[in-house]
Amino acid sequence: MALLKVKFDQKKRVRLAQGLWLMNWLSVLTGIIVFSLGLFLKIELRKRSDVMSNSESHFVPNSLIGVGVLSCVFNSLAGKICYDAVDPTKYAKWKPWLKSFLIACVLFNITLFFVSLCCFLLRGSLESTLTHGLKNGMKYYRDTDTPGRCFMKKTIDMLQIEFKCCGNNGFRDWFEIQWVSNRYLDFSAKEVKDRIKSNVDGRYLMDSVPFSCCNPSSPRPCIQYQLTNNSAHYSYDHQTEELNLWVWGCRAALVSYYGSLMNSIGTVTLLVWLLEVTVTIGLRYLHTALDGVSNPEDPECERESEGWLLERSVLETWKAFLESLKQLGKSNQVDAQDEDAGQAPEAS
Template sequence: MGLFLKIELRKRSEVMDNSESHLVPNSLILMGILSCAFNALAGKICYDSLDPTKFAKWKPLLKPYLVLCFFFNFFIFFIALICFLMRGSLETTLAYGLKNGMKFYRDTDTPGRCFMKKTIDMLQIEFRCCGNNGFRDWFEIQWISNRYLDFGSKEVKDRIKSNVDGKYLVDGVPFSCCNPSSPRPCIQYQVTNNSAHYSYDYQTEELNLWNRGCREALLLYYSSMMSSMGGVVLFIWLFEVSVMVGLRLLQTALESIANPEDPECESEGWLLEQSLTDTFKSALESLKKIGKFNQVDAGAEGAEGDEGGKTPAITTVS
């Protein structure tokens, strides 16, 4: 899952902000590797538990292993939450990335940006979208390269002079914004000029352009993908918790076995030796004892230092 998501993000990295984080796919890849390692080790422990001589070497390692399993399960649950909560960060990433990508749409002759036009066009065709938030976003940028503008034309000069930044802005969109399902030929230029087209009103008529913005389309695509992955990760988390519970029962059952030489004899296993409240209190008391022990050691070291700094008084009797 992590590799698939990473590849999908890499495909459209040009229309994403540079600060776009690959935390989710990297975490999923790490989780997959650790899951294979933990489950393989758990299977080996369960298999060796049938032989008392083999299980003896695993016995001192079971408690540390269960502690690691606990933190690993917490890590899996955290990844599942991230899969569901990354929508806001992803939306910001797409918004800035698409906005910058559209600015470079015309730079077909600039090294490093020459494929941006193809990327944007393929994106709008594949996801049936137009612009960042909608087709009007194309009205605010110059998406036609200066190479294809006739600067001797009065119309071109007037449009450039009328713009503060000296850009050639038109109320038009690239061809990839056109909806091929529309019965009318695509109107991609002078979209807001009713008099330029026969029987046309851009405010009331359904345009033959994609109305949905690419940010919304990509956000829906990636959000649904990560939500599905989050559900799968939650299922894996439940499986790993069941494995940890089974190992805990196996550990306590083998420790309380009456005859270790007979693995088929009956024994009792438990998750907690005491109730949940008592276990929590015992853990707090243990932490307090550790804190007090550290304080006593620090006090003893300070007292030794004070004694060492004192000079013994010598009295001379004549």
């Protein structure tokens, strides 16, 4: 028994075709929107590629760009089919392969749904990428004279200023790396020698941060050196005056920014998916309703026809699908046996 049968007369079939034509062109516009969102996200990720350890984060924007293009192609073609469905003679040329087109539409809808889910689920991967990328970026902060890394200081400084953050997890991350280049250190000074000797790796570490960590909203001038030495500054307590610096780590700031951006894009993509599912269901009804007309090329044909989603129930359709898979497996086994039997035995 067919699933969700609906009766259509000639007028209803024409209205369905016209409505689907409008919905398909609306879906073309939404496909352009999805493509644009994917392109925008890719550009935003490219801006921070220097502080990202790999290119896995570009899977989502690349997928959005791909499904956006496919949406425009599928819906443009479906719009043409719905436009020709009003004229039985024009519809006849689409009829032989319309079922295959509907299967392709279903596969596209499944892909679109998984892409929208990825927008919500890849936050953890993005966080891991930023953790390692920021750590490496801070390590190369001092290499202003090294080709390929000379831009890193500006990148980190602009990042901390724009996102009002400091370090990877916080400003104390700068205490663990040498962020001042050896070019600007006086190795004849006792203080420099003592600091280098006191570290196993021979690095010049200090309790200070770059200027870009300073919070301009602080009521006092920025203190960026000897942050943990209360006696080095008048009326200062490093445990209570953290407002002098940005206390938010850049990893959390970037994850929050990109996370909210990807959540918004994922919501839009889910809405587009609902529209695409509606259009596919409508195409299925139009297909089965027109197939039910005995002589669709007769313009005077006004008799009713039935449209449905599935020719049989969901359970029967699933059983038939599994049976077809079994038959396909058996046919492959028979072909393999025939090939083995057809080989001549080797002469002893």
